[in-house]
Amino acid sequence: MPSKPSPITMDAVYTAPGYLFRRMQQIAVSIFVEECSAFDLTPVQYAALVAIHTHPGIDATRLSAVIAFDRSTLGNVIERLESKALIERKPSRGDKRVKLLHLTKSGAAVLRDIMPSVERAQSRMLQPLKPADRKALLALLTQLVDLNNEASRVPLRAEDALEHLGKAG
Amino acid sequence: MPSKPSPITMDAVYTAPGYLFRRMQQIAVSIFVEECSAFDLTPVQYAALVAIHTHPGIDATRLSAVIAFDRSTLGNVIERLESKALIERKPSRGDKRVKLLHLTKSGAAVLRDIMPSVERAQSRMLQPLKPADRKALLALLTQLVDLNNEASRVPLRAEDALEHLGKAG
DNA sequence: TCCATATAGTAAGTATACTGTCAATCATGA
DNA sequence: TCATGATTGACAGTATACTTACTATATGGA
Structure with a gap:
């Protein structure tokens, strides 16, 4: 039998995981920007720098797979990093389409x-949080992100990204 | 004594809570949009609708406090909801600045x-996640968002929002 | 070799998210 | 009442985030 629809309260928002993820993400960005204000780097720009450092000579498409950020968005991020002279883009010898x-x-x-x-x-x-709770939350979150990887628009493909090494340039 | 800086690996990104929150938020939005595609509503627009339903006659500033969304952003959200004819904005009799x-x-x-x-x-x-883990994650996340409320740029002020009832109009 | 397909990067368009700033309006205190 | 300061909504500017579309280039097979 169909259940009667319950009256809509703000709890429909406050207790929804999606709402909590959004709030927590905003809080996280806010804290990051505050702590790193001296460097004028956003969390996304920081992640891109780390990935380029770890995979020198990577191209934009693989970079997007390595950090699971949207390819179109990443184009703008790369532009900003380049205009701040933090990274360089060089044409690949092997493939005229890609920029390393x-x-x-x-x-x-x-x-x-x-x-x-x-x-x-x-x-x-x-x-x-209490130290034990920090560990627990981090473990559950890591697990959930991993298990939901394919549900995301830009799944993480850490492995694929390694192929390019030695091939390009 | 100062510790030697550790070599930077992708783990500096993958295991960072900020990164996990971002990924999870993106996954959550992706799932929401997919399930609700028939309604052409974003998560933010949905939350705004719930809050306006729960607090009829609320103004934009209080709405922003009730759902903890940025006031500037909310202006655009409200515009879109209005252009879709899902909400109405009426001038307040008492205060010529606000729109209810x-x-x-x-x-x-x-x-x-x-x-x-x-x-x-x-x-x-x-x-x-296993059912028990879902409960645990949700509990920890709720706790963390609440405890970090003041660290967010737009802290949640659920109480303040109730004052307006009966005063305006 | 030539054609179909796939891919890299770019661009345009929409939607959050936040920073500032501004004019109009309101509230308060001297 | 009048000057001061606060508040409201609007706007401009920057940065993610995603969609679709487009060009240039590669690649594979007939």
């Missing part, structure tokens, strides 16, 4: 220097 | 009809 990404000296220095601030930011996000 | 928000008949109908899809979406987000 490398950190500049300045980009490598910024990445090195920002790390302590990033770690402070990441700590602050979970700070209000 | 109400659902239209159409808005109330959409809100009633979309609820099952929203609930399916919210379920799907946590589906991959």
Whole structure:
């Protein structure tokens, strides 16, 4: 038998996981930007720098798979990083379509220097919880993101990204 | 003594709570939009509709406090809801600055009809976890968002929002 | 070789999210 | 009452995030 629709209250919003994920993401960005204000880097730009540092000579499409960010969005992010002279784009010899990404000296220095601030930011996000709860939340979240990988518009493909090494350039 | 900086790996990104919150938020939006595609409503627009339904005659500033969304952003959201004829803006008699928000008949109908899809979406987000883990994650997340409320740019002020009732109009 | 298909990067369009700023309006206190 | 400061909604500007479409280029098979 069909159940009567329950009256709509704000709990329909406040207790919904989607709402909590959104709020927490906004809080996380806010904390990150605050801790890292001296470096003028957003969380997305930071992640891109790390990935380019870890995969020198990666191209934009693979970069998007490695950090699971949208390809179109990433184009703009790359532009901003380039205009700040933190990265360089060089044409690939093998494939005229792709542009290979490398950190500049300045980009490598910024990445090195920002790390302590990033770690402070990441700590602050979970700070209000008891240590055991921090571990539990992180474990559950890691698990959930992994299990939901295919549900995301841009699934994480960490493996694919390694193929390019040695092939391009 | 100062510790040597550890080499930067992708784990600096993958295991960071901020990164996991971002990924999970994107997955959540993706699932919501998919389940609710028949209604052409975004998660933010849905939350606004619920809040306006629950607080008829609320103004934009209080609405922003009730759902903890940025005031500037909310202006655009309200515009879109109005252009879809889901809500109405009426001038307040008491205060010439404010515009009071109400659902239209159409808005109330959409809100009633979309609820099952929203609930399916919210379920799907946590589906991959075991039931006990879903409860645990939700509890920790609720706690963390609440404890971090003041760290967010737009803290939730559910109480404030109730004051307006009976005063305005 | 040539054609169909696939891919890389780009661009346009929409929707959040936040920063500032501004004019109009309101509330308060001298 | 009048000057001051606060509030409301609007706007401009920047940065994600995603969709669709487009060009240039690669690649595979007939």
